[in-house]
Each structure stands twice: as structure tokens, then as C-alpha cells.
Amino acid sequence: MKIIVAIKQVPERDARIRIDSGNKWIDLEDVEFSMNESDAYALEEALQLKEAHGGEVIVVSAGPERAGKTIREALAKGADRAIHLQSSDETELAAYDALGVARLLAASIQDEKADLVLTGLQSDDLGLGQTGVILAELLGLPHASLILKIEVAGNGLKVLRELEDGWFQHIELATPAVLTIQSGNTKLRYATLMGIKKAKTKEVRVIAVADLVASDPSLKPTAPSVVLDQVKLPHKQRSTQLLGGSPAEAAAALVEKLQFEVRVI
Amino acid sequence: MYVSTFLSLPSYGAFLVSPIVPADPGTFSIIEKVLLAVLIMLSVVLFWLRFGVVLDKILKSRRDPSFRLTHLGKRAWDFFSEVICQSKVIRQRPLPGLAHAFVFWAFLAFALVTTNHVATGFGLDLLGSRNRSGWVSIAFSDVYFGLAGLFAVACAISIAGLFVRRFFARPTWLARPDHELSYESGVIAGLIFALMATYLASLYVGSGPWAHGLWWAHTLCLLVFLPLVPHTKHLHLVLSPFTIFFSRGSFSAIPPLEGDEDFGLVAGKDLTQLVTLQAYSCVECGRCTEHCPANNTGKILNPKEVVLGLRSYLNDLGPASEEPLLGKYNSQEAVFECTTCGACEFQCPVGIEHLPIIVGLRRGATNTGAWEDDYGGKLFNALERNSNALGMSALERDKFVQKQELPIFDGSQEYCLWLGCMGGYDPRGREIISSFVEVMRHLGATFGVLRKEKCTGDPARRLGNDLVFQQLAEANLEALQQQKVKKIVSICPHCVRTIQEDWKEFGLPPEVEHHSEFLARHRAELPQSNSNEKVVFHDPCYLGRYRNVYDEPRSIASLAGSLVEAERSRERSFCCGAGGGLAFLGEEQGERVSHNRAQQLVATGATTIGAACPFCNTMFRDALAASGDNSPRLLDIAQIAANQIKAAQPAQVAASEN
Numbered sequence: 001m002k003i004i005v006a007i008k009q010v011p012e013r014d015a016r017i018r019i020d021s022g023n024k025w026i027d028l029e030d031v032e033f034s035m036n037e038s039d040a041y042a043l044e045e046a047l048q049l050k051e052a053h054g055g056e057v058i059v060v061s062a063g064p065e066r067a068g069k070t071i072r073e074a075l076a077k078g079a080d081r082a083i084h085l086q087s088s089d090e091t092e093l094a095a096y097d098a099l100g101v102a103r104l105l106a107a108s109i110q111d112e113k114a115d116l117v118l119t120g121l122q123s124d125d126l127g128l129g130q131t132g133v134i135l136a137e138l139l140g141l142p143h144a145s146l147i148l149k150i151e152v153a154g155n156g157l158k159v160l161r162e163l164e165d166g167w168f169q170h171i172e173l174a175t176p177a178v179l180t181i182q183s184g185n186t187k188l189r190y191a192t193l194m195g196i197k198k199a200k201t202k203e204v205r206v207i208a209v210a211d212l213v214a215s216d217p218s219l220k221p222t223a224p225s226v227v228l229d230q231v232k233l234p235h236k237q238r239s240t241q242l243l244g245g246s247p248a249e250a251a252a253a254l255v256e257k258l259q260f261e262v263r264v265i
Numbered sequence: 266m267y268v269s270t271f272l273s274l275p276s277y278g279a280f281l282v283s284p285i286v287p288a289d290p291g292t293f294s295i296i297e298k299v300l301l302a303v304l305i306m307l308s309v310v311l312f313w314l315r316f317g318v319v320l321d322k323i324l325k326s327r328r329d330p331s332f333r334l335t336h337l338g339k340r341a342w343d344f345f346s347e348v349i350c351q352s353k354v355i356r357q358r359p360l361p362g363l364a365h366a367f368v369f370w371a372f373l374a375f376a377l378v379t380t381n382h383v384a385t386g387f388g389l390d391l392l393g394s395r396n397r398s399g400w401v402s403i404a405f406s407d408v409y410f411g412l413a414g415l416f417a418v419a420c421a422i423s424i425a426g427l428f429v430r431r432f433f434a435r436p437t438w439l440a441r442p443d444h445e446l447s448y449e450s451g452v453i454a455g456l457i458f459a460l461m462a463t464y465l466a467s468l469y470v471g472s473g474p475w476a477h478g479l480w481w482a483h484t485l486c487l488l489v490f491l492p493l494v495p496h497t498k499h500l501h502l503v504l505s506p507f508t509i510f511f512s513r514g515s516f517s518a519i520p521p522l523e524g525d526e527d528f529g530l531v532a533g534k535d536l537t538q539l540v541t542l543q544a545y546s547c548v549e550c551g552r553c554t555e556h557c558p559a560n561n562t563g564k565i566l567n568p569k570e571v572v573l574g575l576r577s578y579l580n581d582l583g584p585a586s587e588e589p590l591l592g593k594y595n596s597q598e599a600v601f602e603c604t605t606c607g608a609c610e611f612q613c614p615v616g617i618e619h620l621p622i623i624v625g626l627r628r629g630a631t632n633t634g635a636w637e638d639d640y641g642g643k644l645f646n647a648l649e650r651n652s653n654a655l656g657m658s659a660l661e662r663d664k665f666v667q668k669q670e671l672p673i674f675d676g677s678q679e680y681c682l683w684l685g686c687m688g689g690y691d692p693r694g695r696e697i698i699s700s701f702v703e704v705m706r707h708l709g710a711t712f713g714v715l716r717k718e719k720c721t722g723d724p725a726r727r728l729g730n731d732l733v734f735q736q737l738a739e740a741n742l743e744a745l746q747q748q749k750v751k752k753i754v755s756i757c758p759h760c761v762r763t764i765q766e767d768w769k770e771f772g773l774p775p776e777v778e779h780h781s782e783f784l785a786r787h788r789a790e791l792p793q794s795n796s797n798e799k800v801v802f803h804d805p806c807y808l809g810r811y812r813n814v815y816d817e818p819r820s821i822a823s824l825a826g827s828l829v830e831a832e833r834s835r836e837r838s839f840c841c842g843a844g845g846g847l848a849f850l851g852e853e854q855g856e857r858v859s860h861n862r863a864q865q866l867v868a869t870g871a872t873t874i875g876a877a878c879p880f881c882n883t884m885f886r887d888a889l890a891a892s893g894d895n896s897p898r899l900l901d902i903a904q905i906a907a908n909q910i911k912a913a914q915p916a917q918v919a920a921s922e923n
Contacts, residue, residue: 012650013650013658014651014658014659014660016659016660016663034650187639187642187643188642188646189634189642190634190641190642190645190646190649190730190733191645191649191732191733192631192632192633192634192730192732193522193528193632193633193730193731193732194528194632194633194634195634195732196732197525
């Protein structure tokens with residue numbers, strides 16, 4: 001099975017974030033980057049499918065030169081080769097909305113004729129959750145989102161999809177297909193020294209965004225349908241409640257709050 | 266010939282009567298001489314048939330790229346102390362150790378006796394035991410043979426004692442995996458006894474057929490003994506002096522990986538000459554097993570079997586094999602049960618360095634992704650993503666630094682206070698930092714913390730993840746260099762060790778010390794309690810065995826009262842169970858090491874347990890909580906010092922609270 005995984009490099013989750021002077025994005029100086037979390041799970045799913053059924057895993061990432069580090073990480077974990085859709089600087093891709101980026105991605109992977117395209121559910125920085133599904137539309141492939149589990153069934157796939165309120169949906173679909181993957185259902189493997197060394201010899205095809213646009217003028221950024229107007233740091237608020245009663249009562253009250261108010265369990 | 270004068274010339278005192286010489290066996294016929302030559306050749310050939318194979322395996326193993334034959338003075342001293350004086354053999358097991366030492370010293374004493382003995386068979390008289398002429402022969406026959414006789418008596422008694430111990434007392438650690446007795450050890454013991462007995466008898470009989478017979482008996486024992494040496498664990502006779510001399514030079518010295526194909530000990534081709542030499546040197550005494558905290562609490566890890574597993578691998582497959590080392594010959598599960606406490610390596614009498622082997626096997630498994638462990642993977646991902654072993658957000662450390670008003674290191678302060686993962690993120694570790702900060706402020710020491718600090722990489726290092734370890738070490742070294750840090754002080758022995766020794770692979774770390782060393786220097790300025798509290802101090806492995814620091818933390822622990830010692834203490838201290846990255850792995854097999862150690866500490870009757878490592882601290886806290894409510898108080902030495910300072914200033918505290 002030939003699997004393409006679209007990954008994005010995003011600011012590290014715990015990065016100390018400052019808003020840049022234009023209030024349009026965060027100040028990228030001093031920020032460390034890592035692989036978008038749900039993309040890491042998408043990659044893990046792809047690697048597990050390859051281990052079980054054979055095939056090839058190709059990662060594709062759109063981003064400036066720094067994204068190369070995340071691509072290497074994916075290769076070190078076991079992807080076979082990579083396509084780096086490289087922007088010349090930090091701003092070039094900012095002119096595109098989700099549709100524009102998906103167009104670029106589609107153009108760069110179209111010739112691969114993959115059996116399966118995986119993306120993370122959404123990015124940790126923008127959180128639009130659209131690139132994957134638009135990509136499916138552009139490639140003309142069936143898709144399903146919020147996927148927790150992928151199984152090969154006959155000529156197609158059987159997938160588990162997360163709905164709200166603890167509901168799940170089982171879907172069967174034919175390949176080729178596009179799936180966007182939800183975090184947390186499997187264990188991520190760790191990068192190894194051997195993987196990193198092997199990754200050095202793996203192919204990374206670098207396609208400059210400008211070159212791609214030059215070859216197909218329809219990929220030029222159009223007026224984006226969604227514009228980022230202003231970025232703000234979240235307002236922190238704290239509320240503390242003391243749960244009284246016997247330990248058993250307090251525990252019961254706590255469980256109820258965690259379950260229904262905070263909704264974390 | 267001179268035996269007649271044996272009792273008639275008591276000129277050297279009552280016990281050493283001279284001259285004492287072996288009875289003259291008389292002349293040997295040509296046939297006897299030919300037979301002797303043939304037997305000697307046969308014995309040497311049989312010896313070489315096996316020894317040559319072993320030597321070949323050692324020499325054909327990969328060279329140790331990082332090995333340098335430096336520090337000859339230290340090597341010579343270790344050789345003198347551990348080989349000639351048998352210090353390690355004796356220290357850990359005095360009685361059997363002394364018995365072994367007497368056998369060894371007798372062998373040394375017999376070097377000349379044996380040479381002379383064989384020469385006699387060819388009609389030569391090297392030491393003048395037959396014709397006393399010239400001062401050399403007279404000196405030898407007057408003193409040497411008698412002295413050798415004394416050694417022979419000591420050796421015969423010792424080997425008999427060791428025989429009884431092995432075959433009748435049967436300590437468990439001498440057992441082989443299938444609990445078989447080592448019969449060849451019995452044969453060897455018998456031969457050694459016979460060698461001594463025949464020599465001693467030859468001092469008493471007159472020349473004649475008896476002397477001739479004894480000569481042959483002694484010779485035959487010798488010629489049977491020789492080929493048995495390389496075929497049995499008695500190979501240590503030949504190898505261990507080399508093993509000790511060619512040590513890596515420091516405790517738990519983990520060699521750097523070389524080139525793009527080196528991932529640690531993956532297969533036979535990765536075994537270096539030192540490892541192979543060590544594997545063949547093992548004498549199966551089981552001291553490593555006896556002291557192993559994992560083995561003592563029902564885990565499958567047995568350090569002796571790890572070494573013997575490598576030996577079996579080398580015997581079957583040789584040093585060029587591609588077959589994984591973990592599998593049939595050694596268990597991956599066992600290797601990952603090691604807490605890297607180093608008790609095995611510390612007391613091994615034949616110079617085996619267990620930690621480079623065990624960590625090497627882990628490196629081989631982790632660096633290639635062969636080790637699949639949910640907790641391990643989680644830990645590595647946490648170290649990669651969050652740069653701390655607890656997997657918490659770096660913002661949590663910032664909050665703690667702000668709340669405690671810890672100054673940021675800017676080059677103006679003397680010390681960089683290294684928080685570590687436990688000190689920066691763990692509630693209990695933070696308490697230790699707070700106390701230590703109070704003490705430092707009380708003492709007027711200037712310090713600051715780094716704005717950003719990553720894990721030193723200790724758990725990754727010990728679990729064999731060189732990728733993560735290197736990333737962390739390099740990032741930290743760069744941060745420290747940028748801030749021009751000269752001196753680091755840390756509450757965590759693991760951080761101290763990793764910074765000082767393990768980082769060297771990637772750069773020059775600043776000077777670093779453990780807070781016990783800092784506090785001990787200021788001992789005089791800290792108030793002493795006059796309570797009758799009993800304090801037991803638990804030696805952390807990474808402070809004691811790894812750093813040789815035993816007295817400094819005790820001097821601080823004793824501020825709280827009078828010290829008592831646990832049965833296992835100082836260099837024989839028993840691990841808390843957290844080392845080697847195990848604090849972050851899942852539930853242990855068998856009994857928890859921490860519970861076992863906590864019981865040992867409670868058994869001293871102490872009212873306070875002094876700790877000097879945040880990992881020990883957290884392990885014991887859980888263990889004591891599980892054991893019941895009459896537990897002693899558990900305090901880090903920094904907390905002990907801070908409590909004394911507070912107790913000495915009750916008025917001010919009360920005043921400030923009002």
C-alpha cells in the first residue's frame with residue numbers, strides 16, 4: 001500500500017508565545033518547532049499499516065526550510081521518502097488560506113497515485129481542520145475525518161470514527177481515500193539513532209512553492225476566503241472549588257465534575 | 266639428601282628450620298625423561314587447544330576505539346591492590362576471600378618451586394635443592410622452600426575449606442542456572458590440594474622410591490591441572506590480571522559510539538576486545554548477583570548470567586556474528602530491569618565492567634528500535650517534546666521559578682543552581698530545592714537558575730537512547746556556555762554524574778558538585794541539633810559508588826541527631842530502585858526494590874531517614890506510605906539543614922509571622 005502522510009511543522013506546544021508587532025501572528029524568534037500532534041499520529045498509523053501490509057510511506061510537508069527538521073524526524077521514525085514543498089520564507093505561505101495550501105499539496109502529490117492519504121485532524125497552530133478534507137475534494141477521493149483506527153478490509157478499509165459524547169462510527173470505504181486522524185488512540189514510537197542515521201540517506205524531494213506556482217498559474221494565491229484578523233493570548237482565568245464531605249463523597253463529586261463539567265474523563 | 270639435617274639444625278627458630286628442601290627424587294631414566302617431555306607437550310597442547318580459541322575470540326573482537334592505555338600509575342596500583350593483594354576478593358567476603366588469597370599467594374610462591382620441580386626431572390638443579398653450592402642456592406634452599414611450604418599449608422587448608430563451602434555449605438550465588446554443582450571446581454580443588462600435599466610430603470620423606478613417586482605424583486597433578494584451566498572458569502587465573510590491568514579506567518565508563526554503524530551492543534560484531542576478555546574472565550563467584558537489587562527482589566536479571574550469556578554467545582557464534590545478542594543468550598527483559606546501581610561492577614573481583622555491558626545491550630536495543638516498551642516510548646517522547654522526564658510543560662518550571670523568586674543566572678553569581686527534572690517539576694523535589702535555597706541564602710552564597718533547562722539526559726543515557734541523550738546534552742552544554750556558567754550545584758546525584766562524566770562526549774561541562782559537598786564545606790556554619798534523634802543515611806548509588814562521596818552527606822544528616830548505619834551502607838548500599846530510568850518504567854516484577862530498601866532503613870530503628878537524591882526520596886516516600894503509619898520521617902539533607910536553621914531562629918520566625 002502506498003501511503004502519503006501530510007505533516008505540518010508547528011510551534012512547540014509549550015513554547016513561550018509572544019504576539020508579533022503586527023498582532024497578526026506570533027513572534028517566531030526563540031520558538032522551537034515540532035511535528036503537529038495529530039500528524040504524528042497519522043504518521044504512526046501509516047507506519048503500522050506498512051508494517052502489517054507492506055508498501056511505502058511518503059511524507060509531504062509545506063513550510064520553510066526549518067520544516068526539513070520535522071521531515072527528517074518522520075523519515076527517522078520510518079517513512080521511506082519525503083516531498084518538501086518549500087516556501088522561500090516565513091510569509092510566502094501566509095498568503096494562502098486552507099484551500100490554497102490544499103491545492104499546493106494536491107499538486108505536489110497528484111502524480112504519486114497513492115492508495116491512502118493521511119493527515120492530522122487539524123493543526124495545533126491554526127486549528128482550522130480543513131486542509132485534509134479539502135485535499136480529498138481536490139484529489140477527487142472519498143474521505144472520512146476524526147479517525148481513530150484503520151483496518152484493511154478486502155479491497156478497502158474499515159475505519160473507526162470518533163463522534164461526540166462518546167459515540168463512535170464504523171465506516172467502510174474504498175481506496176484510494178483520504179483520512180484525517182485523531183490523536184491519542186495509539187502509542188507513538190520514539191525516534192532512534194539508527195532511524196536518524198538511515199534518514200540521512202533517504203530521498204527528500206524539495207519543490208519550491210514558487211516553481212510549482214510558475215508551472216501552474218491556477219495555484220497562485222487568490223484573495224483568501226478566510227483572513228486572520230488578530231491574534232491574542234488566551235485570557236487566563238482560575239476558579240477553585242473545594243469539595244467537602246467524606247473522602248468518598250468528595251471523590252464522587254470530583255468524578256462527576258470531571259465527567260460532565262470539565263469533560264476530561 | 267639434606268632431610269637428615271632437617272631437625273638437627275634449628276638455627277632459624279622453632280618453626281622455620283633450615284634447610285628445608287624437597288626430597289631428591291633421584292635420577293631419571295631416559296625413558297622417564299622422554300615420557301615427561303611427551304606429557305608436558307600433551308598438557309601444553311591441550312591447554313592451547315582451548316586457550317588458543319579463547320585468545321582468538323578476544324583478539325578477533327572489535328577493537329575498543331575509545332580505549333587508551335593511559336594512567337599507568339593507577340593501573341599499576343589497581344593491579345597491585347586487586348590482583349596481588351586480592352583486596353576486592355577479601356573485602357566483600359573476608360573468610361572465603363582470605364582462603365582464595367592464600368591459594369593465589371601459594372601459586373605465586375610456587376612459580377619458582379614448580380620450575381625447579383620440572384627441571385629436576387630433566388636432571389637440572391636450578392635452585393640448588395640437590396647440590397647446595399653458591400650463595401643463591403643456599404639462600405633459596407635455606408629460606409624459599411620453607412616459605413613455600415608455609416604457603417602450601419595455608420593453601421591446602423584454604424582449598425579444603427573452599428571445597429567444603431562449595432559442595433556442602435552451597436551458597437546460592439555460586440549456583441549455576443540449573444542449580445548444578447560445578448564438578449570441575451571439585452576436581453580443580455582436589456588437584457590443588459594434591460599439589461600442595463605432594464610438595465609438603467616431599468619435604469618430609471628421604472630420597473628414594475618415595476621421593477621419586479611423590480615427584481611423579483606432583484608432576485602429574487600439574488600436567489592435568491594446566492589443560493583444565495582454560496576449559497573451566499579457572500581461566501580467570503590467566504585472564505583476570507589482564508582484565509584488571511586493561512580496565513576502562515573509571516566506574517561505569519560508557520564508551521562513545523563510533524561512526525554510523527555503531528548503535529551499541531547489537532550483535533557479536535559489536536563486542537569489543539574488552540567485553541570479550543571480561544566475558545571469559547568471569548569466575549562465576551556470584552558477588553554481582555548477591556548484591557544485585559533486581560535479583561534480590563525477584564526479577565529475572567542476574568548480572569552473572571548476563572556475562573555468562575555473552576560467553577556462551579561467543580563460544581557458539583563467535584565475535585563476528587550478526588545474530589542479535591539479546592534473544593537466545595540474554596534476555597531483553599532482564600537487561601531492562603537493571604537500575605544501573607553498579608553494585609555488581611563495584612565489587613567484581615576479576616575486573617568485569619557490568620555497566621558498559623548492560624547499558625551497551627540497552628543501547629543496542631533502543632538505538633535500533635528493538636526495545637518496545639509503552640513507558641519507555643512515553644518517556645523518550647516526553648524528553649523529545651518537553652525536554653523533561655516528567656513530560657510536563659516547561660511553563661510549569663517557569664511558574665515555580667517565579668513563585669520561589671529564584672534569581673536567573675546572569676554570570677554575576679557564583680553558582681548555577683541546577684534544578685533538574687525532579688527539582689523543577691516534582692512537588693517533592695521542589696521542596697528540596699526550596700530548602701536548599703533557604704540554606705544557600707542563609708550562608709550568603711550567590712546563585713541563579715537557568716531560564717531554560719533541559720533534562721541532563723540521564724534516563725535516556727541509561728536506557729540506551731543515544732539520540733535523545735545527545736540532543737539534550739548538546740542543548741544544555743550550549744545554554745551553559747552562553748551563560749558562562751563556571752560552577753553548577755545540584756540536588757540530584759544523577760544530574761551531577763551525567764553532567765560531569767557523560768556529557769564529556771559532546772563538550773566540556775562546567776565544574777559540578779552535589780549539594781552534599783557544598784553543604785559539607787559549610788558544616789561549621791550550620792546549627793547542630795542536640796536532640797537524641799536517630800538518623801540513618803541512605804547512600805544514593807550515584808553519589809556513593811559513582812562519585813565516591815560518603816562522608817559529606819553524613820556530616821549534614823548528623824545535624825539532626827546521631828547517625829546509625831543500615832546493614833548495607835556506603836559502598837555496599839542497596840539501590841532505591843529508581844536508577845537506570847526505571848523510575849519512569851512500569852510496575853516491577855516481584856517485590857519492589859524501594860519497599861525492600863525502605864524496610865532495611867526502618868529496621869535500624871532510626872526516627873529520621875536522610876536522603877540525598879530526589880529519586881530515592883520519592884521512592885521511599887511511596888514505600889513508607891505503603892508500609893504503615895509508624896514510619897520515620899523522610900528528609901533530604903538540604904531539608905535537615907534548613908530545619909536546623911529554622912529551629913535555631915525561633916524568635917525571628919515567630920516575629921515575622923506576627
